[in-house]
Amino acid sequence: MTFDSASSASLADDLALALRLADAADAISIGTFRSRELHIDVKPDRTHVTEADLSVERAIRETLSKERLSDGILGEEYGVEGDSPRQWIIDPIDGTANYLRGVPVWGTLIALAVDGVPVLGVVSSPALGKRWWAARDAGAWLSENGGEPRRLRVSGVAELSDASLSFQSVAQWDEAGYLDRLIALTRTVWRDRAYGDMWSYMMLAEGLLDAVGEFGVKTYDLAALIPIVEEAGGRFTSVTGEAGPGNGSSLASNGILHDALLTALA
Structure with a gap:
């Protein structure tokens, strides 16, 4: 380091x-x-x-x-x-x-x-x-x-059809009014799971997942995750594209897929 x-x-x-x-x-x-x-x-x-x-x-x-x-x-x-x-x-x-x-x-x-x-x-x-x-x-x-520490790097997956997505919680997406868009996205990606909490984002940074989305989150839920994802080469915004941890939602990706994810959820 x-x-x-x-x-x-x-x-x-x-x-x-x-x-x-x-x-x-x-x-x-x-x-x-x-x-x-x-x-x-x-x-x-x-x-x-x-x-x-x-x-x-x-x-x-x-x-x-x-x-x-x-x-x-x-x-x-x-x-x-x-x-x-x-x-x-x-x-x-x-x-x-x-x-x-x-x-x-x-x-x-x-x-x-x-x-x-x-x-x-x-x-x-x-x-x-x-x-x-x-x-x-x-x-x-x-x-x-x-x-011994090893350096992390996000995946190189370039197509949503090849991507593995963690959506965290169906209830969160439903309460936020995004359930239909989530279901449509799960039909587009290769694989979807709800691993949950900080683990999803860390697997993204390790290159094991390609995208993570979540609602109902606070600044303290996300602040520590952002540098890890970004320094691993990923991108981290809200579901609507704003930077920072205080927007109430999160969308993290390997970076390559980010714009396509934002479009799919818009």
Whole structure:
């Protein structure tokens, strides 16, 4: 992993910190995964939160308050802190429903955004034994079971008829009024599945999938994913083509297919 300019030196330090934050998060989350004693609550929006979600976010915030005192924070569980142009964005456990059911597809998402643009992202999934990360101009990387990192590259699939699509959730597309367009798209692509949560995007960055679409997502669901997909050579927008993680939907692809996907969903 190399950084291309002296101006990226501080970003290298930020990435090293993010990876340390992920180490701490993993130690907490894996400790209560599949525990019979796991405490679960339901939030006002009817989503679940576990003691692990809360503990992971508190631990990350505590470290940031010491090592990046002037930076802002946005976290799923404890909201916004500070107003710096540099903002750490945290989803302590993406895939909480999987976590509380014992399904191993979940992970901690850590991003740093500068002026609203995510410039680094870490996705750590200890139950899968995988960690993905990227920083601007430094590539996207994967380490499995603590092994040597390997650089990621999206697929070269150039036709929708050859593409593998993850649509995440039928209910999301139905609620957004896009179900008919989703069904039409599934009839166009080679294969469709709903792998779910951060895993779909990471398989896209690995070149195993070619497109991912989702609705009902928040900034903290997407910010860490964007640098990884983009540094792997992909493209990441909303379903209607806007850049950034705060538009309520996502469309990620290998880049080659992106315009065709936008047209199919327009």
